[in-house]
Amino acid sequence: MRYPHPLLRSFSWAWPLAVLGAMAPWSGAVAQAQTFPSKPVTLVVPFAAGGPADVMARLLGQQLNLGQALVVEAKPGAGGTIGAAAVAKAPADGHTLLFVTAGHAGTGALYPRLPYDPVKDFTPVIGLAAAPVVIAVRADSPYKTLQELVAAARANPGKLSCAGGGGGATVTNLAFELIKADLKLDITAIPYKGSAPAITGLLGGEIDCDSDAIAALMPHVKAGKLRALAVTTQRRSPLLPEVPTVAESVLPGMAGAAWYGVLAPKGTPAPVVERLQKAFASALREPQVQERLKEQGAEPLEMDAKSFGAYLASEAQRWGGLIRKLGLKAD
Structure with missing residues (x-):
């Protein structure tokens, strides 16, 4: 029997071993998936x-x-x-x-x-x-529309405040920051650790407005405790058909969710x-x-x-x- 060249002979053994070696991690992952979750x-x-x-x-x-x-x-x-x-x-x-x-x-x-x-x-x-982001104020707020809130902020720089979401790391807060920047508004951001404490702050009079996901604000809007001024999506929300978009109200082209x-x-x-x-x-x-x-x-x-x-x-x-x-x- 004739044997291949030593290099080829080595390769002929190395190739399947290499394939098996390459398959080992994959096989382990598959086995892990089959037993997942184990707790x-x-x-x-x-x-x-x-x-x-x-x-x-x-x-x-x-x-x-x-x-x-x-x-x-x-x-x-x-x-x-x-x-x-x-x-x-x-x-x-x-x-x-x-x-x-x-x-x-x-x-x-x-x-x-x-x-x-x-x-x-x-x-x-x-x-x-x-989901849409909603900008809201208390039901007893003097601001009936987003235009009125913007006008008040311009007339009283630094006097109004809005929830800042604990550093502004949520798109709900960033959407409002975008509005503030584009309209050159001086509204103070008050940090909170999340939606629930921010809404509590709004209801308690700690802040003048809040921007948050519709799911967080809707129960309070329905209960008559909050007033929705605008939504940040491209079109109006079916849940708040009477509430205009930010683009309709004060900032054409603005959209975020x-x-x-x-x-x-x-x-x-x-x-x-x-x-x-x-x-x-x-x-x-x-x-x-x-x-x-x-x-x-x-x-x-x-x-x-x-x-x-x-x-x-x-x-x-x-x-x-x-x-x-x-x-x-x-x-």
Whole structure:
């Protein structure tokens, strides 16, 4: 029997060994996905309990079918960066996830010394839903329209105040900052740790206005405690058809929305991400979830991991650019 050249003979053995070696990590990831989850999954919400992000996370958690419990854990503070930092350094096994809002995309610019990169240090799982941002005042406020609020701010520079969301790291606050910058308004931003305390501050007279997701403000608008002045989306919300858009009122072309999604630590195996994505997508399609989203003025997105990753990167450029342009800094 003739044998190949020694180099070829070595290669003939090395090739299948190399293939097996390359397959080993993939096989391990598949095996990990088959046994995932092996314990309860923690979904970290980096904002105060009771806000729209917390409500959305708990709503989905009730419908999520992973074979293990989903524990929603609120870790508020510093515009969502405390909770995000905790997830960024968690084991990349899919058992610790981060519930993010649109503001997550801008934290890299707002907090230059973050111990993580809001895009590169996470693995996208799914984009969930988007909702309008509403600008509101108390029901007894003298301002009946956004035009009147703007006029009062111009006549009294620095006298009016609006919720600043704990450093302004949410798109709801950034949308209002964009309005302030374009209209050259001097309105003081008062920081809060999340939607719930900001609304409490507005109702209690600590601030003059608030800009937040429609889900957070709508119950108080319906109860007659707050007055909605405008929405930031391109078209009016079906929940508030009589409320004009910001573009209609004072700033043509202005548009922005609050969105929600789920991230995992960087390096989470693709099969585990796929399992999570399918589970969240299935929960999102449940009739009770769909109805609740509709009630809250939110529109389901159901972006897969790849699409959500690309969207997150584009949002980071958009809001990061705005933050740098406005010279915004975290408190």
